[in-house]
Amino acid sequence: MAIHKKEAFSKKEQDLAEFAKALAHPARIAILKVLAQHNECICGEIVAVLPLAQSTVSQHLKELKNAGLINGSVDGPRSCYCINWKAFEKFNAEFSFLFNHLKLKNLQSCC
């Protein structure tokens, strides 16, 4: 593909796409669900629940963290992950904005 053209789009478009990308794998959805079932940081458990190798889960966690969807602090031999509320709400707002924008404009869509 030679060159990536992502930078040819607006920052909002890029941000939204990047956020969606972080959600674009069932393992990462599943991880978020596991995090949702706890009120505190999880220092494990995730690997035990998912049908994936430890190294693979660690990679998915890293991606979620890079995308800003979760916070994590390495704490000796155990790590501590939980959901980053601010980022998550921001995505929800932007997505809803796009969604509502579309909805208003397209009430009588043709097909």
Place this chain on the structure above:
Amino acid sequence: MAIHKKEAFSKKEQDLAEFAKALAHPARIAILKVLAQHNECICGEIVAVLPLAQSTVSQHLKELKNAGLINGSVDGPRSCYCINWKAFEKFNAEFSFLFNHLKLKNLQSCC
């Protein structure tokens, strides 16, 4: 990578991930925006606006269509695309459900 493990997750997780994947590229976000600015099917215009080759845009349109986010009918030398409201609302509902679920459970998140 040997084997894909997506089928090891629940259908809801897979569906949500697949939908997110369709949104996971700025070009496809941009296409949805263009579609949003019209109340009728678009029979072109999309290629003109995007900074990509015609064949590439056609591929992105195909992906959006396969994911069910847009409807499209080939009509001779021109095609006709518009947003598939049902699918879009379904995704929004499922995403909001996940989001709200998380929110209720995690009001006092630790990190």
Place this chain on the structure above:
DNA sequence: TATATTAATCGTATATTTGCGATATATAAT
């Protein structure tokens, strides 16, 4: 201090995505 435990990172194989030019297809215009 030696050993177990937990999780990140490295290296690697394979699959998928992205992008483009070239070509095919289908119709409108001349």
Place this chain on the structure above:
DNA sequence: ATTATATATCGCAAATATACGATTAATATA
């Protein structure tokens, strides 16, 4: 009938993503 126009599809190259085992790092525990 020929030509122009719009769009899908094919074939390919390069970039990314996915997955795993092996290793490393960092601490608890014996």
